[in-house]
Amino acid sequence: MAGIYIHIPFCKQACFYCDFHFSTNMAIKNEMVEAICKEIELQQNYLEGEIVNSIYFGGGTPSVLEESHLKSILNKLKQHNVIASDAEITFEANPDDITAEKLQMLFQNGINRLSVGIQSFDEEILKWMNRAHNSKEAFQCLEWIKESEFNNFSLDLIYGIPIATHEIWEKDLKTLVDFQPPHISSYCLTIEPDTVFGRWQQKGKLTEASEDYASEQFLYLAEYLQKSAYEHYEVSNFAKDGFYSKHNSSYWQQKPYLGIGPSAHSYDGKNRQFNISNNAKYLKAIQKNEIPAEMDLLTTEDRINEYLMTSLRTSMGCDLQYLKNELNYDLIKNAKPLIEQWKSSGLCILAGHHLKLTLKGRLLADKLASDLFLVD
Known part of the structure; x- marks a missing residue:
């Protein structure tokens, strides 16, 4: 879908x-x-x-x-x-x-x-x-x-x-x-x-x-x-x-989507592209049958970081099995001390194979996700 x-x-x-x-x-x-x-x-x-x-x-x-x-x-x-x-x-x-x-x-x-x-x-x-x-x-x-x-x-x-x-x-x-x-x-x-x-x-x-x-x-x-x-x-x-x-x-949920129009973003499941944020330049390119977009080729680290950022904002939380199976990354193994610290501070819970932020944690969702980011 x-x-x-x-x-x-x-x-x-x-x-x-x-x-x-x-x-x-x-x-x-x-x-x-x-x-x-x-x-x-x-x-x-x-x-x-x-x-x-x-x-x-x-x-x-x-x-x-x-x-x-x-x-x-x-x-x-x-x-x-x-x-x-x-x-x-x-x-x-x-x-x-x-x-x-x-x-x-x-x-x-x-x-x-x-x-x-x-x-x-x-x-x-x-x-x-x-x-x-x-x-x-x-x-x-x-x-x-x-x-x-x-x-x-x-x-x-x-x-x-x-x-x-x-x-x-x-x-x-x-x-x-x-x-x-x-x-x-x-x-x-x-x-x-x-x-x-x-x-x-x-x-x-x-x-x-x-x-x-x-x-x-x-x-x-x-x-x-x-x-x-x-x-x-x-x-x-x-x-x-x-x-x-x-x-x-x-x-x-990291599903593919197509963005149409100036400044619109698209994602094919692996890479992103961004249309130019300029109406005149957009019109000129389309008239030439050109798509005025820049490609952003995502590394595995990029994809992991994006998933962490988006999934931790949701009530479903971060699916640890998805990270292992699709991106070959064991979050618990690699960030156990930090996650244990969050749990003791009431910022997150582990529910089955999902890491979920509490309401207190959601106040800091973007900051907490960035603390888990991998660096290329």
Whole structure:
């Protein structure tokens, strides 16, 4: 089983925290969709022999697409890939782009899962982050989703916002859960250098939230959602039973996937490739029937490190047998003192042939994984 990611590199405006690749120049939208369709043709052998069980429209903001654009891309995908009849097809959207009519159009065209960037219900925080939507639009879009044919959707919230209090965070979370979304994703606000917030930080106009502050909100998030019958199946992801994201899970399980569009990444099970993060250069290359991608040839050590990083973020944990059988690496033998130290500190447990982080350990997931990394 494999996945396909379609990167739509357009947004109405730039959120102050975002460092993803996008443009606010919509004049080339038609040309970009044509190029994306052309790349699907050029990449038709990348997933040869694989059945596609997930398609994900991300960005950017896919909800700026028109119906004709969506139809063109989906038709091209079906022409050049074997897509499972029960494939999960996710479409990211911003609240301000959602209407009852838009939801009906998406559903009728085969979209069966939504991912909506709420981020906060607080008006001042939305303005501070320069989100394109306001609080009223956030509530309205959720009402329309509840009245629509979609029964599979995910909502995003951001925590660790320095201008927000714990009370605001708890209110946002309660408000979200009251709508009973099948899936919730929640990420800590990070300040990236090449963003408005990054430049504010460099000038001393913004101080990132402390680790303790963010940790308190993460722990509240995890405990509150667990009490609300959500499974904490990945550090930043929570789902009702049966509503795990197929697409994102494939990343964490090292399954192959194809990325289409500028800045999109692909993985064939052994190596990675990265499309250029420049719209003009991407269009120019595709017009010449060239795929503007760089290859990253992974060593065995790279593959072990990537598996450690992704698997330890999940509730399934690191499969020690997979490491032995597929990558010829005995983690317990090579890192026993460190793992024993983690166990005694309450950071991890060994369950059968899986190494799993506790909730306390998940606070440090990336740091703990990096401590296990092999060096070429």
